[in-house]
Amino acid sequence: MSPGPTPTPEALLADRRAQAALTILAWLARCDGPLNHRRAAEISRIAVQSGGPFVRRLPEALRDCEAIGFEELRQALEVAAAMPEQMRTGLATASVKVAFADQRSGPAVEHALRLIADTCAPTGMGLHLLARAYERAGTRLRPPGDPTSFEWWERKGERDLGEQTVAGILSARGLSELRDLATLGLSPGATAADIREAYRQMARQYHPDHFHSQPDDVRARALQHFTRMREAYERLMPE
Amino acid sequence: MIDLYRRLGASGPADVSQVARAMADETVDPELRRLAAFILASPHRRRIHDDTWRTVSVVARLRASLLLDMSPLWRDAGVDDFGPGAADPMRMRQCLPIDGGRESQGTEWT
Numbered sequence: 001m002s003p004g005p006t007p008t009p010e011a012l013l014a015d016r017r018a019q020a021a022l023t024i025l026a027w028l029a030r031c032d033g034p035l036n037h038r039r040a041a042e043i044s045r046i047a048v049q050s051g052g053p054f055v056r057r058l059p060e061a062l063r064d065c066e067a068i069g070f071e072e073l074r075q076a077l078e079v080a081a082a083m084p085e086q087m088r089t090g091l092a093t094a095s096v097k098v099a100f101a102d103q104r105s106g107p108a109v110e111h112a113l114r115l116i117a118d119t120c121a122p123t124g125m126g127l128h129l130l131a132r133a134y135e136r137a138g139t140r141l142r143p144p145g146d147p148t149s150f151e152w153w154e155r156k157g158e159r160d161l162g163e164q165t166v167a168g169i170l171s172a173r174g175l176s177e178l179r180d181l182a183t184l185g186l187s188p189g190a191t192a193a194d195i196r197e198a199y200r201q202m203a204r205q206y207h208p209d210h211f212h213s214q215p216d217d218v219r220a221r222a223l224q225h226f227t228r229m230r231e232a233y234e235r236l237m238p239e
Numbered sequence: 240m241i242d243l244y245r246r247l248g249a250s251g252p253a254d255v256s257q258v259a260r261a262m263a264d265e266t267v268d269p270e271l272r273r274l275a276a277f278i279l280a281s282p283h284r285r286r287i288h289d290d291t292w293r294t295v296s297v298v299a300r301l302r303a304s305l306l307l308d309m310s311p312l313w314r315d316a317g318v319d320d321f322g323p324g325a326a327d328p329m330r331m332r333q334c335l336p337i338d339g340g341r342e343s344q345g346t347e348w349t
């Protein structure tokens with residue numbers, strides 16, 4: 001099979017910009033949970049309108065969006081910062097449209113949008129650019145929500161239960177159970193069979209008998225670990 | 240937004256043991272324990288909080304790395320717990336080649 005024609009520098013640049021823009025949009029679209037179909041559809045619509053390189057890069061952007069790493073995102077933002085002004089403005093507007101495609105935007109999305117706006121705006125103009133992008137998308141710029149404030153939750157109809165909640169969360173089925181599950185390497189929702197299996201495997205690995213020829217400190221650490229696991233298991237699976 | 244996990248001495252949502260220890264520790268600020276309990280008691284609230292915590296943590300690192308942590312959109316967002324600390328006036332936004340592309344043609348994503 002013969003290699004295709006060598007891409008021109010312009011084509012490579014366009015491809016790089018398309019990749020960066022789609023990486024940023026895909027990250028934004030799933031920063032408050034898995035990518036949903038409305039946001040994915042909005043990214044697709046934007047890609048199709050934007051032309052060749054975007055359409056070519058679209059499948060991988062949507063497929064890999066859960067795995068976008070810090071460095072990949074940082075590089076994408078650097079490429080975006082160096083785009084021509086019109087493209088940067090377009091990216092900021094597109095971001096807001098993707099964020100609001102499913103008629104909701106939580107604080108995670110709001111902080112992500114603010115970062116994109118600052119990346120796309122000339123010095124100190126992020127606020128202005130973001131406000132304009134919100135306007136174009138038919139909505140208004142708001143302060144980011146604070147999910148560590150009781151007032152924010154109250155506005156969403158969720159009330160604090162005071163000390164009752166603290167007691168509840170410390171109950172047998174609360175955090176102590178989560179801690180014991182974590183000791184056995186399990187997640188919340190693990191079944192009794194999962195707990196038994198995890199304990200059996202870890203006990204096989206850390207049983208003191210396996211460490212009799214090791215130095216004292218290694219033996220002591222293994223014993224400590226084994227004891228902690230056994231205690232966690234006994235609390236989770238009382239006779 | 241405060242960094243709930245950092246204030247509880249935990250490294251993040253996965254550090255369940257430390258969160259449990261801090262929740263049971265009566266020397267920890269009662270208001271902080273109350274807030275933590277309120278958020279952690281509900282899977283729905285915890286999911287929203289943890290998603291935001293993860294995103295804000297990444298945004299903070301990206302902003303520091305891209306020298307974007309002086310912007311009013313970040314400085315005034317009430318997320319000081321996530322920043323690298325006091326703002327450093329030497330970290331100028333102008334260092335970024337934001338006008339690297341001089342031509343104004345390009346794709347309009349609207």
